[in-house]
Amino acid sequence: MIVFDQVTIRFGNGTQALSDVSFAIGEGEFVVVEGASGAGKTSLMRSLIKDITPTHGKIVVDGDDLSKISAKNLPLLRRKVGVVFQDFKLLFDRTVAENIDLALDIMGLDKNLITKRRTELLTLTGLSGKEDHFPIQLSGGELQRVGVARALSTQPKVLFADEPTGNLDAKTGLSIIRLLQDIHEQGTTVVMATHDLELIKDLKLRRLRMDKGKLVHDSGVHHHPPKTDQPKADKPGEDQLKADPAQRDKSDKVEST
Amino acid sequence: MTPKNTVLKHIRRSPYQSISAIFMTVTTFLIVSIFSLVVLGAGRMLSYFESRPQVTAFFKDDTTSMQVDSLKSVISASTPVESMRYLSKEDALAIYREQNTDNPLLLEMVTADILPASLEVSAKNVTDLEAIAGVMQANLSVEEVVFQKDVIDTLKKWVSGIRLTGIVLSSLLIFASLTTIIVILGLKFTARKTEIKTLSLLGATSWYIRGPFVSEGIIYGVLGSFLGWGLAYLALLYLTPNLVEFLQGIPLLPVPLWIMFALLGAELLLGLMIGGLASLIATRRYGR
Numbered sequence: 001m002i003v004f005d006q007v008t009i010r011f012g013n014g015t016q017a018l019s020d021v022s023f024a025i026g027e028g029e030f031v032v033v034e035g036a037s038g039a040g041k042t043s044l045m046r047s048l049i050k051d052i053t054p055t056h057g058k059i060v061v062d063g064d065d066l067s068k069i070s071a072k073n074l075p076l077l078r079r080k081v082g083v084v085f086q087d088f089k090l091l092f093d094r095t096v097a098e099n100i101d102l103a104l105d106i107m108g109l110d111k112n113l114i115t116k117r118r119t120e121l122l123t124l125t126g127l128s129g130k131e132d133h134f135p136i137q138l139s140g141g142e143l144q145r146v147g148v149a150r151a152l153s154t155q156p157k158v159l160f161a162d163e164p165t166g167n168l169d170a171k172t173g174l175s176i177i178r179l180l181q182d183i184h185e186q187g188t189t190v191v192m193a194t195h196d197l198e199l200i201k202d203l204k205l206r207r208l209r210m211d212k213g214k215l216v217h218d219s220g221v222h223h224h225p226p227k228t229d230q231p232k233a234d235k236p237g238e239d240q241l242k243a244d245p246a247q248r249d250k251s252d253k254v255e256s257t
Numbered sequence: 258m259t260p261k262n263t264v265l266k267h268i269r270r271s272p273y274q275s276i277s278a279i280f281m282t283v284t285t286f287l288i289v290s291i292f293s294l295v296v297l298g299a300g301r302m303l304s305y306f307e308s309r310p311q312v313t314a315f316f317k318d319d320t321t322s323m324q325v326d327s328l329k330s331v332i333s334a335s336t337p338v339e340s341m342r343y344l345s346k347e348d349a350l351a352i353y354r355e356q357n358t359d360n361p362l363l364l365e366m367v368t369a370d371i372l373p374a375s376l377e378v379s380a381k382n383v384t385d386l387e388a389i390a391g392v393m394q395a396n397l398s399v400e401e402v403v404f405q406k407d408v409i410d411t412l413k414k415w416v417s418g419i420r421l422t423g424i425v426l427s428s429l430l431i432f433a434s435l436t437t438i439i440v441i442l443g444l445k446f447t448a449r450k451t452e453i454k455t456l457s458l459l460g461a462t463s464w465y466i467r468g469p470f471v472s473e474g475i476i477y478g479v480l481g482s483f484l485g486w487g488l489a490y491l492a493l494l495y496l497t498p499n500l501v502e503f504l505q506g507i508p509l510l511p512v513p514l515w516i517m518f519a520l521l522g523a524e525l526l527l528g529l530m531i532g533g534l535a536s537l538i539a540t541r542r543y544g545r
Contacts, residue, residue, distance in 0.1 A: 049458060079460035089455045093266075106461045150459075 001027045001158060001189050002048070007057035009043050009213075017043035018054070019213040025191060025206075027157070030184040032200055033193040035210035041193035042086075044210065045162040048191070049078055062157055079107055082151030082188075086163035088143045090135045096122075096146050097131035103153045121149040125179060141172035148179055158189040165196055173199050263469040264476065267445060274441045275477070281437040282481020282531070283488070285430035286524050290489030292423030293520055298509050299416040305507055306409055311386050313403045314393040315373040324398040325376060331396070332378060336388050339379040346374050373400065383409060431531060434481070438474050438535035439542070446470055446540055467540040471533060478532025482524040490517055 002025040009018040018040045025031050033041050046052045047059060050066050059066045062080060069077055090099050100121055104114045122128045125145040135143055144164055151159055161180060165173030177192075177199060184190045194200060209217035268275045316325065329341055344352070349372040357363045376393075380386050390404045446453070456466050497510050504510070 051458065075457075075460040075462045077460075078458060083458060085458075089451075089458070091452055091455065102456070103459045106456065106459055106465055154460075 001025055001029075001062060002191065003058070003060040004044075005058040005060075007047065007054045007059055009040075009047060009052060010055045016213050017052075018047070020057070021210075021213075021215045022057075023208060023215060023218055025189065027189055028184075028187060029206060030181070030190045031192070031206045031208060032203075033191065033208045033210060034195065034197060034200070036195055038212070039195075039210035040213040041195070041210055042162055043213075045083075045160050045191070045193050048160055049081060049083055050074055075106075079103070079154055080156060080158075082154065082156035082159040084144070084147050084151045084159065084161035084164045086166040088135075088147045088167075090143060090146055090150075092135045094134075095131065096127060096133050096135070096138070099135070099146055100131075100149045100153055103150055107154060117153060118149075121153055124152070124182075125149045139172070140168045141175060144168060144172075144176050145179065148176070148183070152183060152188075156188065158191065159183060161190065161192040163193055163195065165194060165199055170199065177203070261472075264472045267469060267473050268476070271445060271448075274444065275473075278438050278441045278477040279481050279484070282434045282477055282528065283484045285427070285434045286482040286485025286528065287488050288430055288485075289423075289427045289524060289527075290486050290520065291492075292419070292427060294489065294493060294512065296416070296420050296423055297512075297516065299412075299419055301509055302504075302507055303409070303412050303416055305509075306412060307383055311380060311383070311404075311409070312378045312389045312393065314376045314378075314396070314399045315401045315403070316375065316398055317400045318373070320374065320398040324396075325374075328376065328393070328396050328398070332389055332392050335392055336385045337381045338385075338389070339381050341379075342377045344375045344377065346370065346372050349373065349375065431527075434478075435531055435535045438477050438532060439539045442470050442474055442536050442539035443542065445473075467537075470540045471536040474532040474536025474539070475529055476532065478528035478530070478535070479525055480528075481532075482528030483521070486517075486521050486524050 004021050004023050007018055007021045008016070010016050021040075021044065033044060035041050043052060047054060047066075048061060050069065054067070061077065064077055064080075066077070091102070094102070097118055100118045101114050104117060109117075118131070119128075122131055125148055127142065127145055127149065130138065130142065135146065138146065144167075148161075148164070151161075159180070164176050164180070168176065173196065180190055180192060181203075205219075207217070207219040208215055314328070325343055329343075332338060332341065346369040350367070350369040353367060353372060354364055378389050378393075380389055386404065390402050393399050393402045453466050493512065501510050
């Protein structure tokens with residue numbers, strides 16, 4: 001699903017964010033990228049959505065070699081992956097509903113389909129009844145739930161969460177981790193970066209430890225999602241997207257240069 | 258949020274910037290409209306004078322109708338003539354009376370005897386006027402020749418001067434409108450950098466991000482051109498009675514509706530191009 005092959009990222013000022021990092025993440029894994037501030041976690045996450053480009057090495061996400069994706073086709077890659085940001089990156093002049101709709105609106109989906117999908121996500125993230133609230137009216141945990149709902153709206157195969165608990169207290173952070181686990185159990189590959197080791201100490205997940213831009217430890221524990229009674233197609237909203245294969249194709253296909 | 262709502266929100270959020278962009282385009286198109294109408298009117302005025310009798314020969318009192326006919330024949334034979342009109346002393350008095358109906362004292366003092374008979378000649382080409390005037394001056398029964406070529410030449414110089422001034426002024430104002438919209442949309446684009454970055458990370462295409470800004474620029478251009486045209490038209494309607502009096506029978510007014518609508522169409526197109534081009538430049542330049 002995700003391959004990092006000898007990836008090095010060096011910024012213009014000479015700072016080396018990642019140094020010869022190699023790993024592979026299979027479909028359905030929940031992987032935690034841990035490390036102190038400045039270890040390279042955020043650079044790693046940003047490189048996964050081609051927000052920054054490696055100086056050296058190769059990154060493959062869901063079969064797409066990122067170095068071969070042109071600027072024109074980059075949006076198609078980004079629609080395939082869901083991203084949860086530490087600072088939420090919500091649009092504060094839009095309501096919760098409008099923020100969740102954003103990614104689907106970008107894909108140009110039908111209004112009815114967007115409304116249906118949003119309702120499912122509000123239920124999943126425990127935000128039902130808050131759709132007309134503006135971000136300023138929400139708590140930190142609720143803001144991050146909106147971020148998660150928005151990231152999941154396009155039904156991505158893989159979800160990147162960059163310090164999703166970074167701005168939250170321990171209890172709220174834990175609720176977000178549980179939400180990510182729920183999402184993972186429904187079949188989504190989750191990659192989460194965090195520096196809060198206390199929060200994840202009891203979780204049996206594969207861990208990639210970063211230090212000064214280098215991958216210093218890979219626990220190698222591949223934790224596949226438990227078998228659930230629900231088939232994968234029963235993921236919230238998937239039936240609607242399946243009903244409209246053109247939309248699904250549009251979001252899945254990324255052409256390489 | 259629909260693209261239309263996004264555009265309206267952008268405009269509502271920074272009303273003074275939007276007003277200044279619209280004000281600039283309105284000013285531009287008001288000036289463009291005024292100069293277009295003036296140039297159009299001046300051109301028609303020139304055509305009017307060129308098609309009117311441009312050389313007039315005034316006869317001596319003792320001129321006979323045979324001498325007049327003889328002059329007519331000589332002129333017709335020497336140059337292509339559009340029309341010739343003989344005005345007798347009585348005709349001249351009738352015209353004089355018509356022009357001075359509101360001054361009875363003048364009417365009492367003037368009789369047909371003191372007015373000269375005349376021959377008005379309109380040439381097919383302005384260039385032939387000089388030859389016709391030469392033939393007239395050579396005729397012994399002609400007392401005076403009034404030659405309008407100098408008037409037309411002066412008018413031509415004015416028309417080309419007005420046209421040049423209009424083109425230069427309009428070009429400068431169009432450039433000013435273009436740069437105003439570029440700067441204003443650039444500021445708006447920069448102010449929403451965080452939102453744009455988020456949209457980009459969520460997979461928005463360049464057009465999805467730039468679309469509302471381009472639409473906003475087009476609104477400024479089109480709205481400005483419509484309002485500028487409307488103001489010029491209102492001013493024209495308001496001034497028409499005074500202008501009709503000033504022009505003394507030269508049939509320029511009222512301006513036909515089709516001309517006004519053709520002007521509106523051309524200005525809307527120009528407004529659309531200015532707004533569209535400015536917004537494309539702004540979003541490209543500031544979006545880097």
